[in-house]
Amino acid sequence: MKTDTLNTILQNLNGSSADIEASAIMSVDGLTIATKLSEGIDEDRVGAMSAAIFSIGARTALELARGKLEQVMVKGSKGYVLITDAGREAVLAVVAKESAKLGLVFLETRRAAEAISASL
Amino acid sequence: MALHDYSELNEAAEMLRRLLGLPKGSCQGSSIEHSTWKPFLIEANSELKTIAQRLPKLPTEPAVSRRKMTAQPTQLPNAERTGGARGLTSPHTTKPPLATAPLVNQPKTEKAPLVEPLPVDRSIESVFTSDRLSALLEAMCRRGGFNGGVIADGSGLLLADYNCPVEAEAVAACGSVLGGAMEQAGALLGQNEASTLSFDINYVDKVALHRFNLERDSFFLMVICPQSVDERSEIEVSIEQIRAILSLKSAHSAFSPSNPI
Numbered sequence: 037m038k039t040d041t042l043n044t045i046l047q048n049l050n051g052s053s054a055d056i057e058a059s060a061i062m063s064v065d066g067l068t069i070a071t072k073l074s075e076g077i078d079e080d081r082v083g084a085m086s087a088a089i090f091s092i093g094a095r096t097a098l099e100l101a102r103g104k105l106e107q108v109m110v111k112g113s114k115g116y117v118l119i120t121d122a123g124r125e126a127v128l129a130v131v132a133k134e135s136a137k138l139g140l141v142f143l144e145t146r147r148a149a150e151a152i153s154a155s156l
Numbered sequence: 157m158a159l160h161d162y163s164e165l166n167e168a169a170e171m172l173r174r175l176l177g178l179p180k181g182s183c184q185g186s187s188i189e190h191s192t193w194k195p196f197l198i199e200a201n202s203e204l205k206t207i208a209q210r211l212p213k214l215p216t217e218p219a220v221s222r223r224k225m226t227a228q229p230t231q232l233p234n235a236e237r238t239g240g241a242r243g244l245t246s247p248h249t250t251k252p253p254l255a256t257a258p259l260v261n262q263p264k265t266e267k268a269p270l271v272e273p274l275p276v277d278r279s280i281e282s283v284f285t286s287d288r289l290s291a292l293l294e295a296m297c298r299r300g301g302f303n304g305g306v307i308a309d310g311s312g313l314l315l316a317d318y319n320c321p322v323e324a325e326a327v328a329a330c331g332s333v334l335g336g337a338m339e340q341a342g343a344l345l346g347q348n349e350a351s352t353l354s355f356d357i358n359y360v361d362k363v364a365l366h367r368f369n370l371e372r373d374s375f376f377l378m379v380i381c382p383q384s385v386d387e388r389s390e391i392e393v394s395i396e397q398i399r400a401i402l403s404l405k406s407a408h409s410a411f412s413p414s415n416p417i
Contacts, residue, residue: 137313139308
């Protein structure tokens with residue numbers, strides 16, 4: 037089942053680092069496909085924000101001739117939000133703590149996005 | 157079996173009397189005396205002489221009775237509790253019947269294993285990749301005598317660090333810059349496989365940078381260690397362990413297009 041596959045991908049992603057607090061797979065228009073969110077995080081809000089940011093990023097990359105958008109990173113004082121392209125149908129959102137090792141988070145996020153793209 | 161007091165000596169003497177077919181005489185009950193049973197044993201046979209030669213070593217009054225020993229098992233030394241000492245058996249073991257027990261106590265020594273199992277580092281077996289990498293760096297530094305270490309990706313982003321003297325992100329970025337320079341220098345020299353760079357940073361310490369590839373990505377392992385330390389072998393071992401942890405097989409390989417679920 038695709039749902040089980042996607043849930044397992046997210047579970048592996050969250051298990052790669054204790055600094056990854058939540059992850060979610062959304063369609064490009066913001067509808068939730070699969071989520072592994074911690075307490076207090078609303079999946080609809082995550083989906084809507086991710087779709088909006090990804091849309092702005094894609095437009096920015098297009099207007100500034102930066103090619104096809106691959107990833108958008110938002111850094112706040114308490115952590116990061118990564119929104120990564122996961123194929124034509126989906127985007128992957130990852131919420132990480134401020135102390136996250138970005139190299140590891142980027143690596144695991146990219147691998148998860150490739151796996152999602154392959155399974156959808 | 158050990159002989160602890162005169163009641164046991166009486167039992168042993170009674171058993172010997174029955175075995176030798178002697179009539180009931182002076183060696184029955186608790187009234188047996190040292191002067192009575194010793195010649196009896198010596199006359200029996202040579203094996204019993206050996207027993208008799210040991211008997212005078214027993215105290216005339218038992219210093220510690222079996223009941224007291226049983227009541228205070230924790231006061232016994234470890235060797236005696238495991239049956240390693242002569243003359244004292246474990247208070248937790250059941251007393252065997254006299255008819256089947258050997259008269260002379262055989263010291264029981266438990267053989268220690270030739271190779272003791274290595275202690276398992278729980279943090280290395282953590283479910284989180286970041287914890288496993290940090291534990292690996294810590295173990296590497298302890299084994300090799302390094303001061304600290306960093307794992308960074310090809311773009312200078314930090315994957316894991318241990319005991320960095322300065323900010324770990326700065327060390328990771330430094331590793332990426334040096335790695336790029338090393339790659340260019342290797343290309344200029346016609347050595348495209350250059351993967352190690354080492355330089356002194358003061359009179360005592362040095363930095364060793366090693367580049368390794370995993371699939372299509374390149375990573376850097378950077379260690380800070382004393383100049384007197386030969387770090388290469390330890391780093392080679394650690395890089396293999398890092399490869400194993402970061403390997404794609406551990407996480408998402410089950411979902412590759414060639415292996416659909």
